[in-house]
Amino acid sequence: MFRRKKALKTEDTHIKQLADIVGPKEVLFHKEDLISYESDGFTIHSHMPKAVVFPKNTEEVAAVVKYCADHDLPFLARGAGTGLSGGAIPLNGEVIISLVKMKRLLHVDLENRQAVVEPGYVNLKLTHSISDKGYYYAPDPSSQYCCTIGGNVAENAGGAHCLKYGVTTNHILGLEVVTPAGDIIEIGREGIADVPGYDLLGLITGSEGTLGIVTKITVRILKNPEEKQTVLAYFDRVEDGSRAVSDIVSRGIVPAALEMMDKIAIEGVEAAAFPVGHPKDIEALLLIEVDGISAGIEEQIDDILDVCKKRNVRSVKVAQDEKERAKWWANRKTGFGAMGAISPDYLVQDGVIPRSTLPQVLQKINEVSQETGLRIANIFHAGDGNLHPLILFDARVPGETEKALEAGSKCLQACADAGGSITGEHGVGIEKREEMRFVFTDQEIQAQTDVREVFNPHYLLNAGKLFPSSGRCAEIKAEQKKAASE
Amino acid sequence: MGTSDVLQQVSSLVKDSAVEENTSLDYWYGNDGKMKVFPRSEDDIRALLQRANDNRHTVAIAGNGSKRGFGGKEAAADILLSLSSYKGIIEHTVGDMTIIVKAGTLLRELQDYLREYRQQIPLDPAHPESATIGGVIAANDSGPKRLGYGSARDHVIGLKVAYANGDLIRTGGKVVKNVAGYDMNKLFVGSMGTLGVITEAALKLRPLPKYESVLFVPFEEANQHAIREFAVEILDSMVEPVSLELFNPRLSEKLLGHRRYTLAIALEDVETSVHYQEEKIGEMAERVSSLTVFSEDDAKQFWKRFYSAFPNSGAVPKEHATDAVVKVGVKNLDVLSVLNECAMLEDAHNVSICAHGGLGHGLCQIHVAGAQEDVLAAISSIRKTAVHLQGYAVVKHLPLALRQMIDIWGEKPSYFFLLEGIKKKMDPFSTLNPKRFIGGL
Numbered sequence: 001m002f003r004r005k006k007a008l009k010t011e012d013t014h015i016k017q018l019a020d021i022v023g024p025k026e027v028l029f030h031k032e033d034l035i036s037y038e039s040d041g042f043t044i045h046s047h048m049p050k051a052v053v054f055p056k057n058t059e060e061v062a063a064v065v066k067y068c069a070d071h072d073l074p075f076l077a078r079g080a081g082t083g084l085s086g087g088a089i090p091l092n093g094e095v096i097i098s099l100v101k102m103k104r105l106l107h108v109d110l111e112n113r114q115a116v117v118e119p120g121y122v123n124l125k126l127t128h129s130i131s132d133k134g135y136y137y138a139p140d141p142s143s144q145y146c147c148t149i150g151g152n153v154a155e156n157a158g159g160a161h162c163l164k165y166g167v168t169t170n171h172i173l174g175l176e177v178v179t180p181a182g183d184i185i186e187i188g189r190e191g192i193a194d195v196p197g198y199d200l201l202g203l204i205t206g207s208e209g210t211l212g213i214v215t216k217i218t219v220r221i222l223k224n225p226e227e228k229q230t231v232l233a234y235f236d237r238v239e240d241g242s243r244a245v246s247d248i249v250s251r252g253i254v255p256a257a258l259e260m261m262d263k264i265a266i267e268g269v270e271a272a273a274f275p276v277g278h279p280k281d282i283e284a285l286l287l288i289e290v291d292g293i294s295a296g297i298e299e300q301i302d303d304i305l306d307v308c309k310k311r312n313v314r315s316v317k318v319a320q321d322e323k324e325r326a327k328w329w330a331n332r333k334t335g336f337g338a339m340g341a342i343s344p345d346y347l348v349q350d351g352v353i354p355r356s357t358l359p360q361v362l363q364k365i366n367e368v369s370q371e372t373g374l375r376i377a378n379i380f381h382a383g384d385g386n387l388h389p390l391i392l393f394d395a396r397v398p399g400e401t402e403k404a405l406e407a408g409s410k411c412l413q414a415c416a417d418a419g420g421s422i423t424g425e426h427g428v429g430i431e432k433r434e435e436m437r438f439v440f441t442d443q444e445i446q447a448q449t450d451v452r453e454v455f456n457p458h459y460l461l462n463a464g465k466l467f468p469s470s471g472r473c474a475e476i477k478a479e480q481k482k483a484a485s486e
Numbered sequence: 487m488g489t490s491d492v493l494q495q496v497s498s499l500v501k502d503s504a505v506e507e508n509t510s511l512d513y514w515y516g517n518d519g520k521m522k523v524f525p526r527s528e529d530d531i532r533a534l535l536q537r538a539n540d541n542r543h544t545v546a547i548a549g550n551g552s553k554r555g556f557g558g559k560e561a562a563a564d565i566l567l568s569l570s571s572y573k574g575i576i577e578h579t580v581g582d583m584t585i586i587v588k589a590g591t592l593l594r595e596l597q598d599y600l601r602e603y604r605q606q607i608p609l610d611p612a613h614p615e616s617a618t619i620g621g622v623i624a625a626n627d628s629g630p631k632r633l634g635y636g637s638a639r640d641h642v643i644g645l646k647v648a649y650a651n652g653d654l655i656r657t658g659g660k661v662v663k664n665v666a667g668y669d670m671n672k673l674f675v676g677s678m679g680t681l682g683v684i685t686e687a688a689l690k691l692r693p694l695p696k697y698e699s700v701l702f703v704p705f706e707e708a709n710q711h712a713i714r715e716f717a718v719e720i721l722d723s724m725v726e727p728v729s730l731e732l733f734n735p736r737l738s739e740k741l742l743g744h745r746r747y748t749l750a751i752a753l754e755d756v757e758t759s760v761h762y763q764e765e766k767i768g769e770m771a772e773r774v775s776s777l778t779v780f781s782e783d784d785a786k787q788f789w790k791r792f793y794s795a796f797p798n799s800g801a802v803p804k805e806h807a808t809d810a811v812v813k814v815g816v817k818n819l820d821v822l823s824v825l826n827e828c829a830m831l832e833d834a835h836n837v838s839i840c841a842h843g844g845l846g847h848g849l850c851q852i853h854v855a856g857a858q859e860d861v862l863a864a865i866s867s868i869r870k871t872a873v874h875l876q877g878y879a880v881v882k883h884l885p886l887a888l889r890q891m892i893d894i895w896g897e898k899p900s901y902f903f904l905l906e907g908i909k910k911k912m913d914p915f916s917t918l919n920p921k922r923f924i925g926g927l
Contacts, residue, residue, distance in 0.1 A: 111718055112818045113846070134722070156665045167663060169672075170640050185901040190876045192815045193848055194626060194637070194676065196895045196924045197905050202639055202672025206665050226724035246581040252604055252693035293726060296759025352661040356581040384663045385582075424663040432666075439659065439666055447655045447912075448668045454907035466667065 014073060018053050018095065021063045026054040026101070037078070037096055041143075042086035042431050044347070044401065049090035052078075054101045058176060058184055058215040061097060065213065066182030068095055069460060076462040077213040079120060079151030082143040084348055085429025087154065087208045091464045097213060099150050105129055106216070114173055114191045116218050119150020123157075126219070135221045138165040141425065142333045153214050156206030158425030160257040160332070161289070163383035165222065167425065169205040174218030177204060177211075180461040184215070191218040203451070208427050210462045211455040225291035228256070229301050230325045233308045233316040234282040238262060241284035242358040244311040245382045248288065249355065251307065253300050258383030259287040259332055262362075264342075265377040265390065272338030274330040282314060286382070287332055335379040336390065343375070343392035345401075349408045351415030352424040355385045364414040365389050372407045374400075386424035387415065413438055433468045489520045492543065492564060496523060499537055500530040504571065511562050515554040515799045516886030517922070519546050519566020526571050528646075528654065531685060536652030538565055539917045545650075547679040547919055549590055549618030553625055554799040555811075555883040557678055558922040559890050567683065569620055575599065576686060577660070583691040584643065584660055589620025589684045601694065608635035608692040612793045612851075616800040620684045625882075626676030629793065631752060633846035634728030635692065639675045644688035647674055647681075650913040660688045673908065679919040680927050681912045695754030699764060699781040700729075700788055703771045704746035707735060707829075710822050712774050713747060717819070717845045719770055720751070725763045728752040730846045734825050736832075737840040737853075741791055742778075747825070749845075750792075752785070795840065796853045798883055808861045810884045812868050814843070814850040816877035824850045827871045835864040848877075862892060869896060895924035 010016065010029060019027045028034060029051040038046035050073065055061045068075040074092040079099055081088055090096055103120035110133060115126060123144040126137040140159035141147055147157070153175070158167040165171075174188030187200050204211050235241040241260055248255065261269065266278050266285060278285060286308075290300045301318060308316045319325040339346040353361050362378065365387075369376040377390040389411045393404040412422045416438035423432055436445060445467055452459075452467075489507065497505045503525040512518040525531045538545050546563035548554065550570050569590035577586040580603050587596060593607070593614040600606050610629035611622050621627075623645075628637040635641075644658035657670035674684055705713050717730060729752035733741065738748040751767060753760045764779055771777040780788050797809040814824050821843035828839045837860045843850030854864045869879040873896070881894045899905075902925050909916075909927045921927070 111721070112848075113721070156669065158663055158665075162663065166636070166640060167665075169669065170636060179904075185904075187899075187901065190817055192817060192877050194628075194813075194815050195899070196878060196880055197899055197902070198677055198681070198908055199626075199639060199672040199675060200901065200904060202669055202675070206669045211668075223722070223724075225726075249583060250581055252696060254693065293724065293755060293759040293762060295762035296756040299756050299758060352659075352663050354579060354582040354584065354661055356579055381663070385661055386663050419659075420661045421659045421664040421666045423666050424661070425665055427665055428667065436667060440656070443653060444655050444657075445667070447649075447653075447657075448670060450911045451668060451670070451673070451908060454904060454911055 014071060015051055017067055018051060018064060021067065022053045022055050022060050028052040037090070040081040040086060040088040041084040042089065042429060044405070045086050045089055045430055047090050048093060049096045050093050052096040052098050054098050056101050058178065061213055061215050062178045062182050062184050064095070064097055065178050065180065069180065069182055069458065072460065074460050074463060077209050079148035080146050082147045083151060083155060083429065084350070084426040085423070085431040087427055087429040087462070087465055089430060091430065099148065102215065110135060112191070113221055114218055115221050116216060117149050118216060119153070119214050120148050123147050123149055123152060130221060131224070134224050136224055137219060138171055138222050139168045142336065149217055149219065150214050153205050153217055154207070154209045155425070155427045158381070158386065160259055160381060163258055163381065164254050164256045169202055171220045172201055172205050172217065173220055175201055175204060175214050176216035178213045178215055180212060180456045180458070188218065208429060208462070208466050210452055210465055227294040227297050228289060228291040228325070229297050230319040230328060231288040231301065231304055231316060232319070232328055233286045233288065234279060234314045235284045235286070236282060236312065236314050238284045238362055239359050240311040240313070241286055242362065242382070244286060244307050244313070245358065246355055247307040247311065248304055249383065251303050253290065253303060255288050255383055256291045257287070257289040258381070260380050260382035261285050261332070261335065262378040264375055265335060265379045268338040268342045268377055269331050269335050271341035272334060274327070274334055276328055276331045287328055336388070339377060339390050339392060344394045344396065347391040347393065347404045347408050348426070349389045349391065349411050350423045350426040351387045351389070351412050351420060353385045353387065353415050353418045353420035357418040358382065358385065361387070361414050361418050365411050368407050368410045368414070372403050374404060374407050376407065385420065409435060428466045430465055433466065436468055493521050495537065496521065496534060496565065499533050500525060502526040503530045508562070508566065512554065513561050514803065514885055516561045516889070517546050517548070517554040517558045518562040520562050520564055522566045522568060524568050524571040528685060531567070531648050531683060532652040532654060534565070534567065535648055535650060535683065539650045539652065539915060542915055543917070544920050545917055547683050549621035550592065550616050552613055552616040552798045552800045553621055555885065556625060557894050558919065560920070561886060563920065569618065572685065584662065584688060585691055586660060586686060586688045587619055588686055590618050593617050593619055593622055600691065604694045605691045606694050607689055608641060609638060610793070612796055613798050613800065614793060616798065619687055623675055623687055624677060624679045624684055628849070630729035630731035630750065630842070630844055632849070633730055633844055634726070634752070634754065639672055641690045642671050642675055642687055643690055645671055645674055645684055646686035648683040648685055650682070650915065650917040655682070658688065662690050678923040680909060680923045681918070683918065697757035697760045697782065698752065698754045698785050699760055699779055700785045701751040701753065701764060701767055702742060702778040703749045703751065703775050704738070704744060705748070705775055707747065710826055713749065714819060714822055716770065716774050717749065720767065721846065723766065723770070725766055727846070728754045729844065731842050731844050732821060732825060734828055734839065734841040736838060737795065737842055740795060740840060741788070796851060803885070807855050808858045808885065808888065810854045810861050810865055811882050812852045812854065812865055813880045813882045814852060814868060814872045814877060816848050816850070816872060816875045818845055818848040820875045820877065821845050821848060821850055823875060824871060827868070828852060831864050831867050835860045835867065837861055837864045839864070858888060862888060865892065898925040
């Protein structure tokens with residue numbers, strides 16, 4: 001009763017109206033309640049939302065959106081808030097539509113290999129709920145224990161096992177979407193492939209919540225492979241480790257995952273919650289997983305061991321059981337957070353390069369580290385060339401945050417120069433808007449904003465994300481600096 | 487302005503292109519042009535489109551012309567832009583397992599080139615010897631091995647596209663993982679050339695399998711239940727088939743010489759793994775049927791025959807018979823119902839139907855042959871069945887005169903306004919492939 005009273009105690013008509021739609025308990029608007037919604041996983045930037053609403057179903061989402069559209073209120077959708085590029089930060093004082101209460105698993109159809117979930121459903125829960133029947137959901141971002149599938153769709157999330165199985169977009173079969181005007185549309189009926197028309201499924205996936213709000217998702221589920229084997233290899237030279245990556249792939253092996261960590265990253269993960277006992281003096285480690293038919297695995301493992309030996313591996317071992325395998329993966333998957341054990345702050349970057357340019361780009365990142373005087377750890381999905389330079393800094397030291405941002409940008413420039421991309425799975429958000437210019441011309445950016453205009457003509461949904469805009473960007477950079485120095 | 491004026495204009499505009507007046511329009515399949523341009527340079531493509539767009543001339547886009555029977559209601563646009571001379575490999579970095587190619591390159595040529603490196607483009611649409619990579623992407627064509635490898639939308643990592651106004655736009659990039667900006671690649675895959683002219687494509691490659699075989703499990707005609715049970719058992723087991731494609735009896739007879747429903751199960755992996763899976767499938771098959779195995783070259787030869795089993799617009803049509811190819815999309819296991827329905831249609835409409843469908847991906851390809859009105863009636867029945875199963879039916883090959891009589895694409899989706907909005911933004915004057923796609927896009 002008390003909360004109810006509190007929720008209604010406002011003079012703001014918009015908030016009253018929104019409370020009418022979702023119920024008074026499902027609206028936050030007091031400053032102290034809004035603080036945790038000021039930013040997401042990209043904590044360098046923050047801004048206060050107008051309110052946060054928690055719809056329980058598609059109709060409520062549509063009604064909220066319609067209300068916002070009719071009253072010119074900016075709005076955006078948010079899942080678990082684990083995004084690393086600031087896509088859910090309410091830059092314009094948005095009404096945040098939190099989808100965490102729409103978290104049901106609606107339907108599982110094993111015969112047709114699909115499941116239907118609400119957007120607030122947590123990624124890992126899906127695998128947990130079908131694993132007893134021998135199935136799983138493939139995309140596995142490191143935050144999968146808490147990130148939502150709705151958020152994964154918005155960001156086109158990847159993960160360690162995307163090398164063989166693809167990223168989120170390769171696993172989305174259908175979407176129910178609330179358009180920025182408040183209409184409910186269904187794309188990809190019943191998860192059926194190639195429905196005639198432009199591929200809106202593919203376009204909306206990865207559009208970072210700027211084209212519509214996803215309210216229902218049909219995903220492809222996969223059968224567990226018969227067998228998995230995981231190899232851990234230690235190298236004295238980064239170069240040998242990177243060459244081994246290319247050699248493995250060149251031998252016609254498609255590993256399920258092929259991960260690399262460098263010395264500073266290893267220092268971090270060993271100091272954090274899930275140490276494995278990696279030697280401190282190695283320069284690089286590879287974590288390689290192959291899966292598939294048991295009869296063929298041994299041969300692939302032999303091939304991988306052979307490659308490692310030819311590339312001067314110091315030592316290499318195969319996980320003896322599931323426990324050991326899980327330990328290695330826990331160590332890797334908590335790698336970003338582990339940097340907290342060796343540095344007060346860190347900035348994660350997310351560049352992609354052609355695999356063959358790995359040694360040169362790592363060298364370049366090393367130079368950026370020397371130029372800026374900031375340590376940079378590297379954890380990456382080496383198999384698909386997706387680098388995560390982790391720039392270690394101390395925000396309490398004046399100027400260091402700016403320096404870290406600059407170092408991050410330089411790392412991305414190095415990736416772009418090598419023929420790569422500025423983001424492989426974290427998204428552009430607000431973090432990399434300017435860096436979009438490293439890979440696209442103005443005309444190419446315009447081609448994309450043209451598409452946005454079709455969906456989001458009044459630009460009330462998640463404005464100011466993804467693209468640099470000439471007038472605005474300078475302003476935001478200044479804002480970013482200001483926020484960073486506060 | 488007469489055709490010869492346009493011809494003169496275009497000829498003076500382009501530098502490296504062959505330009506010719508079309509004196510014998512293809513009224514049989516349509517999608518032709520009153521004049522034909524075969525550009526060899528990007529500049530020419532750009533200049534040509536810019537001029538055509540400014541002058542409101544329509545442009546039909548073709549690769550090698552193998553899909554002229556797919557969509558479109560006109561015999562000819564003002565200009566046919568054929569990319570068949572715009573071919574070749576731009577960049578292939580072996581260790582990165584990516585390739586950038588010009589759109590007019592034939593799929594077969596690409597695969598032959600890549601074989602030297604033990605790599606492949608993991609797409610297996612029909613007629614690779616006459617289909618260009620650009621056409622395969624624009625039509626989002628795929629084959630039975632889609633189950634194991636996915637389709638064009640899964641392998642295209644970047645495109646270069648000439649917009650209707652001549653602007654050259656790059657989408658995606660050349661790395662295998664990329665979320666910078668919107669995934670614009672997806673808009674062009676399957677867009678039937680109505681949004682832009684794909685001039686270059688960057689694709690992800692896969693290693694060639696070290697060993698392959700294809701297993702055939704035949705079933706008695708009326709026993710849908712047994713096929714379903716068997717397919718589900720395979721899907722639920724540890725085996726990882728690259729295809730789980732069901733052939734109807736007439737197609738089986740054509741390809742394998744026996745008139746039975748036949749499951750074609752492709753296995754691709756290291757040799758020990760393939761044999762191990764053959765054994766497991768053999769055990770499962772023992773209870774319901776028999777099993778034939780084609781390995782390595784025999785398997786390759788079989789697939790080669792399979793990919794040319796259906797007609798396309800590259801071939802001269804037979805007299806007195808009308809050929810149609812229909813693509814049906816349904817839920818995976820509903821493929822059984824679609825193929826079952828085909829058997830009934832043969833009798834009901836006096837047509838002959840060869841059909842196959844993937845029990846792991848839900849797409850069927852159905853070749854209907856017979857007299858005109860019978861073929862049209864059969865198409866209509868196939869669509870009814872598909873729609874009843876919540877799916878769709880698209881006619882991907884049919885002579886022009888018949889295309890003008892029926893709806894090729896089926897009903898528009900509820901979100902058609904968005905598709906229309908995209909088209910208007912990107913090609914406001916409907917210069918490119920006018921009315922070739924769903925709802926007259």
